[in-house]
Amino acid sequence: MTVVAELSARRTQRRSRQLLALAGLRCSLPRLKLLDALSVLGSSTAAELHAHLQGCGPSIGFDCVSQSLRRLHQSGMLVRDTRKRYSLAPAFDGAVPARAPALADG
Numbered sequence: 001m002t003v004v005a006e007l008s009a010r011r012t013q014r015r016s017r018q019l020l021a022l023a024g025l026r027c028s029l030p031r032l033k034l035l036d037a038l039s040v041l042g043s044s045t046a047a048e049l050h051a052h053l054q055g056c057g058p059s060i061g062f063d064c065v066s067q068s069l070r071r072l073h074q075s076g077m078l079v080r081d082t083r084k085r086y087s088l089a090p091a092f093d094g095a096v097p098a099r100a101p102a103l104a105d106g
Contacts, residue, residue: 043087
């Protein structure tokens, strides 16, 4: 992996972690991988996402993909159309949470 590709992957993963925190969801490997895949593929079905993830690192089962998509959808982070294609909800598309203000000592 080139240095540029590695930096891009880290930036995408950092954004995915921030989006999960904004939605109030814990960060898990399947959720991170799904969000990364959606950023690459765009609107996709569970089967398309599962197929895309098969070549990337540890294997994630289809049931896990489906369950993670369902939970991300229930949280409002993803939207699903009538063709059962998932994409990032408009409220989260491009959203990056602001950093919490530092607490003053004293």
